[in-house]
Amino acid sequence: MITCSKTYRDIPLSHRQPNHTGRCSRLHGHSWSITLTFESKELDDNGFVIDFGDLHFIEDWIDEHLDHATAVWENDPKLVKLNELQNEGLIKLLAVPNASCEGIARYLHNTFDPIVRKRTDGRVWIRSVYLQEDSKNSATYQPDQTA
Numbered sequence: 001m002i003t004c005s006k007t008y009r010d011i012p013l014s015h016r017q018p019n020h021t022g023r024c025s026r027l028h029g030h031s032w033s034i035t036l037t038f039e040s041k042e043l044d045d046n047g048f049v050i051d052f053g054d055l056h057f058i059e060d061w062i063d064e065h066l067d068h069a070t071a072v073w074e075n076d077p078k079l080v081k082l083n084e085l086q087n088e089g090l091i092k093l094l095a096v097p098n099a100s101c102e103g104i105a106r107y108l109h110n111t112f113d114p115i116v117r118k119r120t121d122g123r124v125w126i127r128s129v130y131l132q133e134d135s136k137n138s139a140t141y142q143p144d145q146t147a
Helices: 056-065 079-087 101-119
Strands: 002-015 028-040 069-073 093-096 124-133 137-141
Touching: 002 056, 028 101, 056 101, 069 079, 079 093, 093 101, 101 124, 101 137
Parallel strands: 002 069, 069 093
Antiparallel strands: 002 028, 028 124, 124 137
16 A cells, blocks of 8 residues: 645634533634545556645635634534524534534545545545644544454
8 A cells, every 4th residue: 555645735724522511512713624545456557645736626626615614513402503603604604513623534534535535446545534633733533344
């Protein structure tokens, strides 16, 4: 196996953890960085795992769904109110299974991996997603490869 990585930096995204007993229960923002590690068993005709120049679809997805958005737990007890704010044009909402750094890393893997596999006819997949909240906190999601 061989890997390569691509990083997308300075993504303004807010989130909240409604069950947290501290300040993370309130909407708050970070400057996020996403590092995707691509993996393949073989290189393409150019000697690449994946051509970074062909990854515009990932940057477009980030711009459309994450840039200046708010990620919330899909079962957030305030989801109706948050949807109202989105309908009023005050926020761009992204409901995910878990809005923690760890949960967002898993969500991004589950979003990007099928797209990458399809665009490369299964030759390349996402090995892991490394997600940073500002420069202080991070999480890595890497699916179990033995399953």
